[in-house]
Amino acid sequence: MTGALKRLTESKASLEAALRLVALPSLGVSRARWLLGNVEPPAIIDALLRGTLPAGLPDPTTEVTSQSIERWRTGLRSQDAAQLTARNADRCQVIIDAGHDAWPFADDPDPPVLLFVRGRVELLTESRRVGVVGTRRCSAVGRSVAGEIGWTLAEHGVSVVSGLALGIDGSAHRGAGVSPRDPGRIGVVASGLDMVYPARNAALWAGVADTGVLISETPMGERATRWRFPARNRLIASLSEVIVVVESHQTGGALITVDEAIARGVEVVAVPGSVLGNSCKGSNQLLMDGVAPVRNGGDVVSLLGLDPRALTETDSEQNLPVGGLADPAQDVLEGRVVDALQGGATDTDTLAEIVGEPISSLLSLLGRLERANRVKIDGSVVALPLGEGD
Amino acid sequence: MRDGLPGYSVVGMPDASCRESRDRVRAALGNSGLRWPQRRVTVNLAPSGIKKQGAGLDLPIAIAILIADGQLPAECVDRLGMAGELGLDGSIRSVPGMIIIAEACEGEEFLAPTGNEAEVALIRPDEIRIVGSLFELANALSGNGAIPSRPTPSVADSSVPSLDLADVRGQAQARAALEYAAAGGHHLLFIGPPGAGKTMLANRMAALLPDLDDVDAIVTTRIHSAAGIVLPAGGLVRRPPFRAPHHGASTASLIGGGGTSVRPGEVSAAHGGVLFLDEFGEFSVPVLEGLRQPLEEGRIRVSRLTGPRVMPARFQLIAATNPCPCGYGVSPGACGCSDTSKARYLRRLSGPLIDRFGMRVHLPASDPAKLLTEGTEESSDAVAERVQKVRAMAQRRGFHSNAVLSDSCLEEVAPLTSGARTVLLGAMRSGALTGRGLGQVRRLARTIGDLHPDCPDVIGEDLIYAALRLRQPVVGEQDR
Structure with missing residues (x-):
């Protein structure tokens, strides 16, 4: 990784230009990294607005078509740069780059360019973190299991990382939020931090930002385009020590998180589900493929090397x-x-x-x-x- | 009155009962030893632009005829107001709405029929006279006898409804919730399968409440009088009203409305008492949302042809609903509804509306064994006694009930222990409690505390936990 990405937030001009690039729905993260790694950001914008690539870029890993450049150009032209900058200067969020002390993606093979953060940024590096993921369309059992796992993890001082979606994601975070010992939840979302999605989870969204941390690689004001959801899943995988899959359909987004976790050497475990339930097909397949099973939060905690009994003994005292x-x-x-x-x-x-x-x-x-x-x-x-x- | 063939006509927009006064007045005069004039009589009801209704004008018409006929001196009615219906035998009968008429005659002496004394005695008792018959009155006015009595001090109408809580078997949690609601004036939502006793419990609510105070009694009587609701014997609404409109009710019937004359709706008729909405989920959405303003402000603003009217509507809302379309909800194995159809059924009840209920209580299906055995449940009287005590405490704090304690007063009369504060913070952090909910929980905790034998001054964790437990989610949060 080149040093240029560490200095994006240093000057106002380069931050503004970088903001414009990452806000483009048509520009993927690896392309953004490729562009920003070698050329000064304002120069990139100037070149793209003229319909050309800036000079001094290394060879791209895959070929850049003229249609792509044209799409970026149209996207940049329709942007209201001043509004984008103003919106992202919101006091509620900080923008960090690879040069920040709490940057959690230093060793990641596919890191974001900029990270938008609301809440306690130190959680990203200091706490122990476990991702709890699963389907949005889950069973009542899955919901309750996810809640229990979230709660147990929080009780043991482990931050729960999840995507704030409906179903398993939300339940895990709700469970963690109930615990008085919750060290702070980590929510990784696909849209800008001010664009709550799904709207039903608005309270949870605010709760996580309030006591934990909410992060996104999408600037404020931007909705989540389709590709941002799987991209978000890689961040969940990258932030977690262990990924727990509670319920997943045969081809669920949770399985993308699993692939990303495996690519990063992050351990994956899954909760066994009913063999008849559609919502468990993907997670059960993982078990067949050799992923370790867990039954509850206690199992996950043991996996982390913590003693699940240590808590129950002191529990009544702490209450x-x-x-x-x-x-x-x-x-x-x-x-x-x-x-x-x-x-x-x-x-x-x-x-x-x-x-x-x-x-x-x-x-x-x-x-x-x-x-x-x-x-x-x-x-x-x-x-x-x-x-x-x- | 003029010469010509004897006849009688009434002008000035009388309604049918007003026009029929002729026959009543004539018979009453005859039976009181007075003479019906053998001349042509025209009765003009001024101002002529307003519709007159009811039989209350019989008495003034009769006296006016006597004066016009020279049987009574005209001065005798100076600064004297009166109303009442005449019986054929010359007796003066009570009419509904007397309290409003008497108030309109401010500054004058007022003659009211026996039977209305309880209601008029509340206002200006020194200027009110009660008369029983036309004969007696005519004698007094002609100077041959004194106008009789001042009203006797009002006898409270103590006709407590006969429904007794002891009839409801089991349902301990719901009974407790009902008691808290009665004691603190908190809005209450029952959710349960058919036959669990939701309606039975709610119907017994009115019997738990103490009598209305004088101010509320008058306001409620006025509303009932205007709405054409039959007033209790004695004329004064002393018992808190219990209104239970059907779920097919229109917005106008619930919140008030009409064309030229705005009639109070059910929310106003329930002023000072209970509005019970059975099958809450079956009411139309606009009707339900229309409840939000009165629930918040204690009054309702209705704009109609004749301009906006503000009517009092401080009521306590008790609602009951099934948990899902089939009704059997969470009872194991009994419910055939899918998660989606369940969620859709209760989602009609909007979040803000649900949030206004201080208590949401799920009832289990009733236990068949209990239904057939001799009950040992507490009777309404025992509960009403405790309720009365708590209501009196709220009044000493300067409020109608604990449910309307102001925020500043809350800090004073229901201070939290640090433990209780932590519990509340936790509940708010997890999203289980809104800002409004926070106040409701504290007020409810105050009520539960007041009912407790120890009656603690400070609100501890236990009271907060109990209050939180009574705010049960209507559907699982995730299902919404």
């Missing part, structure tokens, strides 16, 4: 209310509730009868257990989360 001691009666009641649920899911009313407790104090306890992911409540049905009933 102490500030400035007070745990109420022993509360613990006894909690034990009775968990015992009652071992026998199977039930509703709140029946549970109150079994444990012989007035509904008002049971509501407090269930609220507490629900926040801590110790019980799952769906409508009127209360159950132990997967993996605790056995």
Whole structure:
């Protein structure tokens, strides 16, 4: 990698020109790197606007057609450069390049040119990171497994990396967000940081930016063109120590993340799914191909060399209310509730009868257990989360 | 009154009941020992541009005829207002809306029929006289007897509905939620399969609420009077109203409307009480969204032909819905709906609307064993007593109920422990709680605390957890 990419954000002129290039929907990342690696950015824009390539470029790995140059030229002409620059000068985001201390892609074979960051940029290099990926159209089981894995990872101080999509991605991040010990989630998105997609995940999007970090290689104001989604997946793979596939269709985007992970030597594990479910075909195929299986967050944590039991032992201690001691009666009641649920899911009313407790104090306890992911409540049905009933 | 063939006509846009006054007035005069003039009588109801309705004008018409006929001196009605329906026997009967008429006669003495005393006694009791019959009144006006009594202090209409909470078997969580709703005035949404008892519970809500205070009683009586809702015996709406419009209701019927005369809708009729919307998901979307303004402001602004009108509409919303089109929701194995059709069914209820419910409670299908055994459930009276206590506490804080505590007051009467603060922050961070939700949770926690035997001053984690647990997601967040 040449040093030029490390100085993109140094001067205003080169940052502006680089912004214009990476904002082009028709210009891929490797082409952008090729252009920006050797020539001063403003010169590239000038040349492309004239319809020619700038002088001094090395030979391209694949041939650049005149149609491509024409597309770039049209794209650049239709850009409102001033608006693009103004929008990306937003105080909410920082723009970093390969010269930044927290640049996480120094050893990556296919790094971005610029990275747009909102939130705690240090998470990208300092924390332990695990990617949890899967399909948008997942089963309810997959959703709950992803949530559990996200939560467990966060409880052990591991940052969950995911794509903020519907389904598995969102569930994993929601699960992690519930944990009070969450070190900060990492969301890698395909569109500009101000273009929330999908809109349904807006709250999650804001939550991740608030307590963790949100990154993209697309400038603000730009929607995600089709190719940006698989490109985003390579960043998830590159940032993660391990990639966990929860559910994936036969040809899912998660499998692209897997390929990118394998190319980078990142370990891939998968959660076994129903052999009948379409949403598990891709992940089950991975298992057939020799990827290691994991059943829950505890398995992933062990894989990282952390002790999954270390947490449960100190758990009740850490849950102490500030400035007070745990109420022993509360613990006894909690034990009775968990015992009652071992026998199977039930509703709140029946549970109150079994444990012989007035509904008002049971509501407090269930609220507490629900926040801590110790019980799952769906409508009127209360159950132990997967993996605790056995 | 003029010479000619004896006859009688009423002009000035009377309605049918007004026009029929002739026969009533004539018979009443006869039966009170008074004479019907053998001349031509024209009754002019001024101003003539406004429609007159109801039988309340019988009494003034009769007295006017007596004066015109010289049977009573004209001075006797100086600065005197009156209204009432005449019976054929000469008795004076009560009419709905008396409170509004009496208020319009501000500054004058006012004669009201027996039967309306409770309602008029609330306003200007010194200037109100109660009369029982035309005979008595005519005697008094002609100077042969005193105008009788001042109204007796109003007897509270204590006809509490007979529906009892003890009839509802099981459903402990939903009962608790209903109690909290009654005590704190929080809006409540029940979600459950058919036959779980949602409607039964909601119908028992009104019996839990304390009587309206004087101000609300008058406002609500006025609205009911204007809406043509039958007033209770005594005329004054003392019990909080319970309105349960059908899910086919139009926007106009729910929020108010009409052509030239704007009639109050169900949201106004429920002022001070409960608006119960059964089959919430079946109401049309514009109707539901129309609820947002009154829920927020406690009043409704309706613009019609005659210009905008603002009507009071501070009601408590209780709604019930099935969890999905087939109705059996999450009960294992019972529901045949796909995830998509479930989500579509409840997505009609917009996020902002759902967010206005302080409590969203899922009911399990009722337990057959409980339905057939002798119940040991608490009766409405026992619950109503606790509710009354909490409502009184809210009033001492200067608010109608805990649900409308102001933000500044909240800090004062419901301070959070640091643990509770952490729990709330966590809930907001995970996206489970909005800004409005935060206030609702704190208010609900205050209510639960007030109902607790210890009645803690400070809101701790337990109360917050309980309040959060009662805000159950209507559908899984991911399904939306």
